[in-house]
Amino acid sequence: MADAGAERKRTRRRVVALDPNADPGADPAMPDPDQRLSGLAIGIDVGGTGVKAALVDLATAKLVSPRVREKTPQPSTPEAVAVTIASVVRRTLEGIEVPEVVPVGCGLPGIVKAGRLASAANIDPGWVGWPATENIGAAVGRPVHIVNDADAAGLAELAFGAARGRDGTVLLLTLGTGIGSALFVDGRLVPNTEFGHLEFHGQDAETLISGAARERRGLGWKAWAKQFNLYLARVELYFSPDLIIFGGGVSKEWAKWGKLIKTRCEVVTATFLNTSGIIGAAYAAGAQARTEAQVRPEAPVRPEAPAIDQGA
Ligand code: BGC
Numbered sequence: 001m002a003d004a005g006a007e008r009k010r011t012r013r014r015v016v017a018l019d020p021n022a023d024p025g026a027d028p029a030m031p032d033p034d035q036r037l038s039g040l041a042i043g044i045d046v047g048g049t050g051v052k053a054a055l056v057d058l059a060t061a062k063l064v065s066p067r068v069r070e071k072t073p074q075p076s077t078p079e080a081v082a083v084t085i086a087s088v089v090r091r092t093l094e095g096i097e098v099p100e101v102v103p104v105g106c107g108l109p110g111i112v113k114a115g116r117l118a119s120a121a122n123i124d125p126g127w128v129g130w131p132a133t134e135n136i137g138a139a140v141g142r143p144v145h146i147v148n149d150a151d152a153a154g155l156a157e158l159a160f161g162a163a164r165g166r167d168g169t170v171l172l173l174t175l176g177t178g179i180g181s182a183l184f185v186d187g188r189l190v191p192n193t194e195f196g197h198l199e200f201h202g203q204d205a206e207t208l209i210s211g212a213a214r215e216r217r218g219l220g221w222k223a224w225a226k227q228f229n230l231y232l233a234r235v236e237l238y239f240s241p242d243l244i245i246f247g248g249g250v251s252k253e254w255a256k257w258g259k260l261i262k263t264r265c266e267v268v269t270a271t272f273l274n275t276s277g278i279i280g281a282a283y284a285a286g287a288q289a290r291t292e293a294q295v296r297p298e299a300p301v302r303p304e305a306p307a308i309d310q311g312a
Helices: 002-014 076-091 134-138 151-160 205-209 211-216 221-239 248-261 275-295
Strands: 042-046 050-057 069-070 104-108 144-148 169-175 178-186 188-190 243-247 266-269
Touching: 002 144, 042 275, 050 076, 050 266, 050 275, 069 076, 069 248, 076 104, 076 134, 076 248, 104 134, 104 275, 144 151, 144 275, 151 178, 151 188, 151 243, 151 275, 169 221, 178 205, 178 221, 188 205, 205 211, 205 221, 205 275, 211 248, 221 248, 221 275
Parallel strands: 042 104, 104 144, 169 243, 243 266
Antiparallel strands: 042 050, 050 069, 169 178, 178 188
């Protein structure tokens, strides 16, 4: 019981309210369901343990640079993480000539509003309200677009993976340090859904049943799945999804727990397990750059992908 109390306290401290001053008009554009992109963007996935990056061909979702990973600095203050982001971008582009207009999409573990985080459950609370788009842009010297990390993973699945061409209500859940969610209605993203923080047994769900929570609590797959099924039943009751896609580190172990999952709707694992955050963040940045180019026709057009072997 003492543990549960400490858990609750920690959760309350880390999840903060939406910024009441956020201007909804300043939110980034999300790609249209039928939008198809071309050209390049750099995708970054900022997680609790690692910051990953690669250059992505937006027409095919192929990584056209090696995937670079560095440890997330601890504490994960925005200033420290921005230095790491600049470093992974530099290393990603080593030996590749990529014009300065090629944008960077950055997936972050929190609610994204008007270029800032409005919550920070698994990252330093200093992120909340910090002008992320502006400051990361200054650190990398390129246009930057920030997006929630689970929304980014969902966009990758929508454009190229398990959610491609799917109408109805599609939900992606990423199971890792926390639980992230991306909700699509007829292919359109409802951003910042944060279903990992639904109340579950009187607590914040992800503190009990995320991948990290399973390990911390020493739960076997059977015991974890029993609780996770109750959570899924709640999610189905609220949103009646037609399809649930499981992503994140835990989904790599699908063989161990997939058969234990009970839902009314169809369930599948994500097409991109390691790279969905990178691909989706790049895709969101490409979509934003295209929207801006349409609003400002004089904006430079991104070049086509150079021929670079994947993993070269
Ligand atoms: C955050 C979400 C994020 C998820 C996965 C949660 O704690 O609140 O914004 O998508 O973790 O990283």
